Amino acid sequence: MTRQSQLLLPTLREAPSDAEAASHRLMLRAGLIRQLAAGVYTYLPLGRRVLRKLEQIVREEMDEAGAQETLLPAMQPAELWKQSGRYDVYGPELVRLRDRHDREFALGPTHEEVVTMLVGGEVGSYRQLPMTLYQIQTKFRDEKRPRYGLLRGREFLMKDAYSFDEDWEGLHRSYMGMYDAYNRIFTRAGLRYRAVEADPGSIGGEGGTHEFMALAEIGEDTIAACDCCDYAANLEKAEYERASSEGSAGITPQAGVPAKVHTPDARRIEELAALFQKGAEAFMKTLIYMADGRPVAVVVRGDHEVNEIKVKNALAAAALELADPETTERVTGAPVGFAGPIGLGIPVLADYAAMEMEEGIAGANEKDYHIKGIIPAVHLAGAQAGDFRNAAAGDACPRCERGRLRFHRGIEVGHVFKLGTKYSEALNAKFVNAAGEERPFIMGCYGIGVSRLLSAVLEQHHDGSGIVWPESIAPFAVHVIPVSAKDRVQTDMAEHIAARLAEAGIETLLDDRDERPGVKFKDADLIGIPIRIVVGKRAAEGLVELKRRSEADAETLSLEEALAIAGAK
Amino acid sequence: MTRQSQLLLPTLREAPSDAEAASHRLMLRAGLIRQLAAGVYTYLPLGRRVLRKLEQIVREEMDEAGAQETLLPAMQPAELWKQSGRYDVYGPELVRLRDRHDREFALGPTHEEVVTMLVGGEVGSYRQLPMTLYQIQTKFRDEKRPRYGLLRGREFLMKDAYSFDEDWEGLHRSYMGMYDAYNRIFTRAGLRYRAVEADPGSIGGEGGTHEFMALAEIGEDTIAACDCCDYAANLEKAEYERASSEGSAGITPQAGVPAKVHTPDARRIEELAALFQKGAEAFMKTLIYMADGRPVAVVVRGDHEVNEIKVKNALAAAALELADPETTERVTGAPVGFAGPIGLGIPVLADYAAMEMEEGIAGANEKDYHIKGIIPAVHLAGAQAGDFRNAAAGDACPRCERGRLRFHRGIEVGHVFKLGTKYSEALNAKFVNAAGEERPFIMGCYGIGVSRLLSAVLEQHHDGSGIVWPESIAPFAVHVIPVSAKDRVQTDMAEHIAARLAEAGIETLLDDRDERPGVKFKDADLIGIPIRIVVGKRAAEGLVELKRRSEADAETLSLEEALAIAGAK
Known part of the structure; x- marks a missing residue:
């Protein structure tokens, strides 16, 4: 059981006026994060708890998919980046530094170079393939315009994974394994999202790529999605079925002079x-x-x-x-x-x-x-x-040809890339195949912005009073609140309930503060714990109120009924 | 169950000749880590597993002690360090960088400034005290001579905690809470260590400080410890009971001229x-x-x-x-x-x-x-x-006055410091006490080098053939090895055993590689999983061999007996 009086949980009535995104405002108001510098945030205890739950979901699904957890260094020798050609390409977003011996380092925004060198040095035979390595790690990217809190930060938590295969068929299997794991992860996190086709962009890659987009108005990406089939693509990549006249030859020129x-x-x-x-x-x-x-x-x-x-x-x-x-x-x-x-x-x-x-x-x-x-x-x-234009709302779907494209706004929370041999060739990372020939690894890379995912979930899971956490990542499962901090019957019963829940392994927050009921309820709405048990005047009769954060009404229940619903049998 | 054929576990017969420390050699040979740059290491899957177990022990004991987990940024504005006066004092060990707007940052080797500013901004009343915050995080320190693998690295994993109290009595209670938690952590990790009195050194602090020293020959610190009572101190701080003649006045000058x-x-x-x-x-x-x-x-x-x-x-x-x-x-x-x-x-x-x-x-x-x-x-x-000299071996103990001081070598794996108001005054972090007066927080700070702890455990837990993991942090609990990869009876039984163990929640590594028995056993000794179940010729009779890594001899057991001992009831 955690006592709210001792918890560093500084709630705010108002968010700073420069916090534009709902998730940013809520994270500040509900005491999840505080800003240290532009795009650089401290996670307070409540935020850290949620982040750890997201990490755990990611870790479980990566392990389930057969990926192996590693931890690669943040400090990367600049030579590696020069060898891959990304040192210059990456531009000012790459955080650079020199050590005491004046050697150049980059702080990793991503780890293709390091992991390719590692596997190139340690894996020699096709027999050890396929292999997928992952890590959950703090990353650095010096964004030009950090904003929206954790949505676009300069120091952020990411899960990155890299697959190594002997051929493109193998890569496709590894890719689909990650694709499926990503669907499980985002579903478990309670996110409404779409997996969309995307352009490989500067990271390179000869094969396909999908982005996982949380649907949210604040999103910086536009998704074109069919209203009929499951086609969805980032607008930059979206295709459309051209109207029958478009592109056909032989329109008769009309008379007339410009x-x-x-x-x-x-x-x-x-x-x-x-x-x-x-x-x-x-x-x-x-x-x-x-x-x-x-x-x-x-x-x-x-x-x-x-x-x-x-x-x-x-x-x-x-x-x-x-x-x-x-x-x-x-x-x-x-x-x-x-x-x-x-x-x-x-x-x-x-x-x-x-x-x-x-x-x-x-x-x-x-x-x-x-x-x-x-x-x-x-x-x-x-x-x-x-075809040099963006798809437009109302264009025909390129896949089913019956539906029409509709536009949505999305936040990119994950991506899966078929890299091919871009890095293994640049860094000379090779294995010996069954025929005894040296071949570059066929690679894929797979990212999830874990801290950004937290923001994306909040963009979707809130109402006018505050956060409404999905159960899977809520910082606590149950919030126990005695209405009057001065009424011994109430406080004793609240203590008893919280202790019983904690004993049963339920993560419980007890509001033991000496505050007015209005303050306690406002804070409870704001921080959004899924189940609230309120111990009020009817405590003397053995009755409490149980309210789910996602529902409007409370039920009056006996102590034991409430405990049973909250999970303490 | 993890299949060894798929695991990135590159064992080496020989360690690189520049690896001086036993733990460093073992970590390289057993495929736990690989070096990326001087003092900068990648954790391979086996190393990551052990590191996570250490993290978990630390986290559980911090939570048990009432500390609250946070995550503070690695990128810290240089102004904060200038305000505390440490920007210049810290010297070249502080990793410095400039962002795209040419603003100066430091990569945190420690977080006194950040956490003091945070608590100063968010905690206003003595009612919220005491409060201890902690984090488990990658730290950066540009060591002049990185060496001994993880013992002295430039990027390393650390648990740091900071306590805030209203008075020195409160600080002493917070300090002792951490002191006790540290004893539980190091004991659980299987470490032989001593808590020794130490000098506060450059981190400052008006109060006491203890270092937790793993006993190991490679250690860079010398500990003077009584052979009679529990007095122990870092040599730099060690006192001794002066012989009765020492310091007494009135020695009669002897005749003689220089x-x-x-x-x-x-x-x-x-x-x-x-x-x-x-x-x-x-x-x-x-x-x-x-x-x-x-x-x-x-x-x-x-x-x-x-x-x-x-x-x-x-x-x-x-x-x-x-x-x-x-x-x-x-x-x-x-x-x-x-x-x-x-x-x-x-x-x-x-x-x-x-x-x-x-x-x-x-x-x-x-x-x-x-x-x-x-x-x-x-x-x-x-x-x-x-008293201007070091204690010397054989000096009388300053505490019990009966014992004699003996010297040991130690690796500092943890420290607890009474900081007092050094940072709260420099950064103007104040609360209001019960009398309504503004007072600076009375602080303590508490560190554990988690990755260094891993090295220290290995310095103590190995023999000539390799690692002998303490059960609490072993990467796997059981290693199942069929002697012949070509014998279906053996491989089927090994698969069966590994599956049964995995079902029971036992972390199991199955050596399914097509290797000679000698190679498999050498690797098994090297990576040091606590229990080994060998499925050999007597598999047909339903018999297997069970050997503990810490013991010389194996027992021949029935399949079910072996499973029961290994934990699958």
Whole structure:
């Protein structure tokens, strides 16, 4: 039994005004965490308890999946990162330091290099494969904008796992083993989530990747999910079934000649739509990008958004970024807002939907002018057509082709990656296969942001009065509260109940503080223990109230009934 | 059940030649750890399992003692360390870094500053006291000479705890609570240790401090312990009962006049002893120190060692260090080796035992000359007499006065400190007492090197063939080994036994590798699981061999008898 009077549980009526996310506010108010520096948090006893429960769920499911727990160092020699090529790529998010002998180290945000060197040095034969190693460890990433409490921190708790296989079939089995374990973990943690297809991004990898997304409005990712089948993907990766007209050849060009129109100060689609009295879908949005340092123009329909990943992949570019205003002006001859695909001396990539327009309006590459009557099939004949846009809400599902895509916001709480040989080749980590040949390991990597998961659960599990913990990770199972701290009958019975529960192995918090009932109940709602047993005036009759945090009403029960429901038989 | 064929357990016949300590060699050979950089180690699955058991013992005993688990950040703003004054004092052992905004951080080697700020901010009233917070966390200390594997690493696992009380009586109770918990922890871990009195050292603190020392030859500390009572102290702090003659006044000066003797190149006591044909106790060793930048001479008998802590305390000096040769020459007028107490123009501190000598020989403060016939009571009348030497083996015990002090080597695995108000005053952390007055918290701090403890246990628990784990922290409880991997009767029975044990919740390792029996048994001895069940030729009769790692002989038992002994009823 834990006595609330002795517990470091500083609840707050109000959260600091800079705490934007609900989970952040609740963690501060319910005394789970305190900030030490931007993105760097202390876990108070209540927060530590919940974090340990999450760790334990993760550990059990990793062990169940056959992964082996290790602990890899946070301090990693910079040479390893240089050898993998990530020392420069990772940029300022990598925390760097020098030791007393001026040797460079990185503080691990992830451990591909270390684990690849380890297994490369210790595992020589295919007979020892497959092998998956994991750890639960504090990680460091110097985020540019740490925010939302534990959702985007600079020091955070992560479970990372790495699989080693002899071939791609083996990797797929290891990957699916982790995929299944992740589903069990998030389900046990009480999370509403979706596993979505994602882009491999900078971590590299030749194979597939899925992200596990907690559904929450605060999420920084957009998920496109079918309303009919189980297709779901990160927006950056989401595909869609093109409408039957899209991409088909042989639209008959309509008569008409492009004409320049004076559009003073109208740069944005909304401004143009108002000026032309047309919908956004009548325009051709033209953006100038730098692909590995060379300018390209990307054209999408006015109601669509460019998908940079698709553009990057189509160009096989290592880096793609929107051109700065000066470059745009130099390339187009006009300030930002007046770019168009006609007469540009650079490669033009036009999305299928833009190419399918009968005619469209685009910038004239001249300040304060646009051109109307552009017929893509005629005037954009030299452009590279392709899928360069984000899926849009209402697009047809690419898998079932019957459903429509809907958008959700999500928080990435886990990811599984097929890495292939990216690291094993860079770090020369090889094994000998059954035929006696040296081969690089085929690797996968698998992460769960444990502290972020805690935030994600809170985004979903709260109401206006505070936290509503899922039982599996609640800091305590039962909260025992005598209404009056001065009434010996009440306090004695509360002590008795708490002692009986503790004896039965139930994690019990006893509110033994000398506080007014209102304060105690407000705190109890805020910290959200699943079962509350209130010992009030009817204690003398042997009666108590039992209320579940997730339900509105309390029941009046005998002492023994309440104990039985709370788990002390 | 864990299958050895799938476990990352790379055993080695030989340890790298630079591994000096037995524990270091064993941890490498038995596949517990691997080095990533100097003083930075990876824990492989076997090492991680043992570390987790130690963590669990520590956690249970901390919880039992009423301490509350937290998790404080590794990244600490440098300002906090500047405020406490430790940023400069800590020197190059403090790992420092700058974030992307060029703000300075330290990686915590310890958390006094962070926890003091936290409690100062959150705890306002004496009603919430006493409070003890703890954490189990990776720490960083940039050791000048990392060595002995986990005994002196740069990244290591530590349990640190901090107590907050309203007065010194409360601190003493908190301190004794931790002291008792430490005894339970080290006993459960199977460690032979002594709790010894120690010097507070640089961490500061006005009160007492104890170190918990694992007894081991490799230890870097010397412990003086009574052979009669339970007195034990770190040599730097050890006291002794002075012989009845020592320190008494009124020795009658003997006749005689000091005489200069030519002693070419004789600088060290051994050289002088040979030259004069006298024992070391006939000489007066004179050393020049710099105390807060000013030179002082310290005189001890030739067979004694200066105790710098005692000198420092007697002078109330903040810093004391041996003078460099140039300074010694400047102060004494002679090179190192010829200093003596006569005619020096600086303060002289003479140890009681030196003052008690009837006459002695010391340096003449002139190259290649010593002086004999020095009568301390006459010629050192101006010196400050005191206890300035280390206890020596054979000295009388200061507590029981009957026993004699004996010396042991020890590894510091834990310490408990009475800090008092050092940090609460520096960081302005205050509470309001019952009288309504603001008071700084009275603090204690309590550390256990968890990874170092693992090494210390191994220094004590091994034999020529490998590790002999204490049951409480063994990575597995039972090791099941079929002699022949090709004999189906043996392998089936081994599988059956391992499955039965696993079902009963016994942590079981099954050696299912296709290896020769000699290899399997050598590995089994090396990794040292407490109970080994060998399934050999008599499997067909239903018989197996059970051997405890700590015993020389095996017993032949029926399958069911062996299972019962191993814990599967």
